[in-house]
Amino acid sequence: MTLYDAIFERHSVRDYLEQPFPREIRYDLGEKADDISEEGDLNVQLVIGEKEAFSGINSYGRFHGAQNYFIMIGRKSPDLDMRIGYYGEKLVLFLQTLGLNSCWVGMTYKKVPAAYRLCDDEKIVCVIAFGYGKTSGVRHRIKTVSQVSNASEKTPEWFLKGVEAALLAPTALNQQKFSFEYMGEGENGKGLVRAQRGFSIFGYTKIDLGIAMLHFELGAGKDNFEWV
Numbered sequence: 001m002t003l004y005d006a007i008f009e010r011h012s013v014r015d016y017l018e019q020p021f022p023r024e025i026r027y028d029l030g031e032k033a034d035d036i037s038e039e040g041d042l043n044v045q046l047v048i049g050e051k052e053a054f055s056g057i058n059s060y061g062r063f064h065g066a067q068n069y070f071i072m073i074g075r076k077s078p079d080l081d082m083r084i085g086y087y088g089e090k091l092v093l094f095l096q097t098l099g100l101n102s103c104w105v106g107m108t109y110k111k112v113p114a115a116y117r118l119c120d121d122e123k124i125v126c127v128i129a130f131g132y133g134k135t136s137g138v139r140h141r142i143k144t145v146s147q148v149s150n151a152s153e154k155t156p157e158w159f160l161k162g163v164e165a166a167l168l169a170p171t172a173l174n175q176q177k178f179s180f181e182y183m184g185e186g187e188n189g190k191g192l193v194r195a196q197r198g199f200s201i202f203g204y205t206k207i208d209l210g211i212a213m214l215h216f217e218l219g220a221g222k223d224n225f226e227w228v
Contacts, residue, residue: 003093003097003218004165005097006093006096006097007168007169007215010092010137011101011136011137011139012102012103012170013102013133013134013137014064014129015063015064015133016063016065016129016133017131017132017133017134018067019132021068025098025100028098029098030046032094033070036088036091040074041074042073042083042084042087043119043122044070044072044073044088045117046070047070047071047115047116048068050067050068050112052112053066053110053111053112053115054066054109055110063103063105063109064134065131066129066131068130068131069127069129070127070128071116071127072125072127072128073116073118073123073125074122074123076121076122076123081204082206082207082209082210083210084125084126085208085209085210085211085213085214086211086213086214087210088128088207089215090214091128092128092130092170099132100130100131101131101132101137102128102129102130103128103129104170104211105128106126106172106207140174142176143176145160145163145164145167148163148167148176148178149163149179149180149181149182150182156191156224158219158224158225159180159191161219161220161221162180162193162216162217162219162221162225163216165215165219166178166180166219168215169208169211169215170211171204171211171212172202172203172204172207172208175205176212177199177200177205178198178208178209178212179195180212180216181195186226188226190223190224190226191225191226192225193216193220193225193226193227194227195209195212195216196209
């Protein structure tokens with residue numbers, strides 16, 4: 001399964017089996033966290049078998065059996081949340097290729113200081129819970145292509161595929177506060193695309209936009225366009 005394939009298979013899951021991972025999967029998870037940290041200039045930390053972070057949660061997004069997660073950490077900067085979304089979704093889709101389920105978690109978890117290391121100039125943005133789900137999750141209602149883009153019969157086919165992939169991106173409270181605009185071709189013949197986030201009283205739109213941008217790239221093909 002490729003990351004693009006995983007887009008269509010992956011849904012948010014909050015109920016997990018208390019099933020241990022084989023040794024090779026634990027190794028792959030640690031390696032991937034290191035790779036994503038280097039690629040995205042982040043400090044992603046892997047936590048396995050820690051049950052306190054998701055205990056006693058009674059608000060939206062209640063979890064059961066969750067004890068494995070990635071802590072998404074980075075140095076404070078204006079683009080940190082967007083990078084967390086983009087590179088964190090690479091982790092989420094990678095988990096799906098391993099046969100694991102996952103869920104982005106913004107607020108409904110407790111920070112357990114013994115589970116991570118944090119430098120003075122860093123912050124925890126969110127976590128990604130994962131494991132063997134009791135179910136594979138379900139697909140939620142999504143917006144239409146016309147609601148989030150200017151795709152038409154005049155825009156390239158790759159742009160439409162990018163938007164369709166972006167519409168399958170997970171967002172906080174399923175709000176999908178993002179949009180994509182095709183802006184013609186650049187001097188090098190590649191398409192020009194602008195991605196924007198909308199306003200939400202719930203926040204998390206920068207993270208959501210980063211996630212959606214990765215999905216768009218996987219659907220459209222990075223060789224076909226450049227971000228404006």
